[in-house]
Amino acid sequence: MTKYIEIANKLEHAILRKEYDHKLPNEAALAHQYQTSRVVISRALKVLAAKNILHVIQGSGAYIKKNDTTFPNMVELSASEHDGFYHSMMGKGNITSHVVSFTIRKPELEEIEKLKIKPNDEVYDIIRQRLVNGHPGKLEYTIMPVKVIPGLTLDVLHQSVYNYIRNTLHLGIGKANRIIVADKVDAYDQDYLDCKPDDVILSVHQVAYLKNGCPFELSETRDRYDRAGYILFEVNNNS
């Protein structure tokens, strides 16, 4: 764990414990408190700004944000988390997963390309329905190469594959590219998301990579349009 991430986590917990009123001490003071340099504090604050926890204003200070309630009945899929399901639904109720299907097969052309594998390598083909308090939440289609993520079982699929990768395989999860689109409902959506035929779907296609750059997951997550929105915070203006 790097120092700036560590400090970001500590500050986040301190904020949640309400140890600060509405404003953090200045960066020099935090640098002294955490026995580090101001640059590291600055990076840690940037992380919290990207999580929409702080609002950092040059010449003024770092302010703790109040929650925005734009789409009250929606679950936010944050842009800074890979495992959207666990992070967005955490604390919203009792979460369970129903494995609709789980097979091992040869990869299709698109999967060979995106996952950078060979035609003879095998992939898991997983369909899961996610439930919150027993009610339909999301529908997830996941493809993963067997050789990259060995030993996947039904047990793991009922929990978090990401925790399995981190805690059991001890692999570092890196970056991900996502494309968000809208789509019409299909037969599966109607069954597993409790949709009407004229509802619409928010669909997120993701390619996720390990820290070493190896792609390990190709997935599509489908949400009912009235229950999920994708949220982007504090996008930088780099032009």
Place this chain on the structure above:
Amino acid sequence: MTKYIEIANKLEHAILRKEYDHKLPNEAALAHQYQTSRVVISRALKVLAAKNILHVIQGSGAYIKKNDTTFPNMVELSASEHDGFYHSMMGKGNITSHVVSFTIRKPELEEIEKLKIKPNDEVYDIIRQRLVNGHPGKLEYTIMPVKVIPGLTLDVLHQSVYNYIRNTLHLGIGKANRIIVADKVDAYDQDYLDCKPDDVILSVHQVAYLKNGCPFELSETRDRYDRAGYILFEVNNNS
């Protein structure tokens, strides 16, 4: 303009001019070439990685990315640009704007809150249809406070409001928060996006801020689901 953004732009242009084959020189060499420190080069490369132009691998180097063609008939709305219309459609054809309506009125409650204005301040209420080669592209609903962006005219609306803010008002554009949702088509969509009643819409709600933190725009952009996708690159794993 900061040094690292300046260098990022120079490197981007050099890449477009194909001055590098597939890999950039190492950071130390670039630091010497641009007469700066390695940290600054590193930040510049991070900017290009966020734009999906480079793939930077620790211990190996910075590689120039090939284009991904996942959704070939779609326009990508990049996460790192505010003025989605101009940046995503640039170079795709002849772009024009049809101003559906342009009025000045008192703000509604949501607008007062989000734009941090007073009930007696006035706002522009703008509806624009965006066309590419004369064909319907997007539908944009925009609310802006008159006191923050004074002097807006029909002429400006036919071009880019963002360029007006930057070049005429000389204001710095800062960050933005966005929420992406799917939605059913309404009567306007059918008219201005050439939709069928059972089509679906990808909708982006945005609050944009000036560099000094003042909110200046509340907008919704509606795209046909078969012609637009929102793309997120290289999201950091900060946990």
Place this chain on the structure above:
DNA sequence: GAGTGGTCTAGACCACGAG
């Protein structure tokens, strides 16, 4: 003008990649 965050430098050590 004083306080605060944004950025830059120069040098250092560490973690990862490739041979």
Place this chain on the structure above:
DNA sequence: TCGTGGTCTAGACCACTCC
């Protein structure tokens, strides 16, 4: 093992906010 990017330090100057 060696080359490369990731991170950290200590100090500096600048840009912006606020009084």
